[in-house]
Amino acid sequence: MIQISNLNFGYRPTFQLFNNLSITQEPGSITGLLGVNGSGKSTLLKIIAGLIDAPQASIKVMNKAPFRRYPSFLEELFLVPEDFILPEITIRKYIKINAKFYPNFSQEKLEEIIFQFGINTRHKLTNFSHGQKKKFLIAFALSTNCKLLLFDEPTNGLDIPSKTIFRQVLASSVNENQLVLISTHQVKDVENLIDKILIINQGKIVFNQSLWDVSEKYAFTTSTKPEKENAIYQEPSAGGEKIIKPGNGAPSTVDIELLFNAVIHGIDLN
Known part of the structure; x- marks a missing residue:
């Protein structure tokens, strides 16, 4: 699923965020990616998703080079970033426009998760609070049934009941053919959810x-x-x-x- 070796990357020539970082992850787990602030968790997710290029490393995700952004790659991956901007359209229109890009998308699953989160689909996304927007994006991500789901600080902005629902819907929505990678520093929010731990420190994966x-x-x-x-x-x-x-x-x-x-x-x- 994910094979990365000899990843060296930094946003500035004088500072290397990753130093020969290597990681291998297979489907069938909900994995927590942990690290102190600034350790590169979000950057690593973006490299895996193909949003950042690291040309000198060997990177394969689902047997493809992520930065090439092939349609067959993108239809099997969904990233929920910590910070995001959603268009000024209703939820229903967002679904109509975007669901078609994911061949395994389940409208039934989406409606069930939206119901559990208590989201009103008639409203424009821009009228929602940040927490409501994040709940919808999480619901949509899970409904794509992508092989690889990436979540960056998914519980930030959620109230306590919504965090509980997040854990419930995630645990019940994925199967052994999927890999879920959750970057977080809110350990308590995911400790009853994840079954594998990755810890990144000083540019390397130090625990897996x-x-x-x-x-x-x-x-x-x-x-x-x-x-x-x-x-x-x-x-x-x-x-x-x-x-x-x-x-x-x-x-x-x-x-x-x-x-x-x-x-x-x-x-x-x-």
């Missing part, structure tokens, strides 16, 4: 594992005091110390925020 593998290898616990033995990583919290230690053979509930902090602090959990 499924949550199931992590849950088997490590135990995530809390304690009222620091542990001097066995702890791989620990940090203070309101309830005491949050700790990562070697697993005991039984799957553990993964604290993604704690995992992320450990990796960013240089702890090797691969």
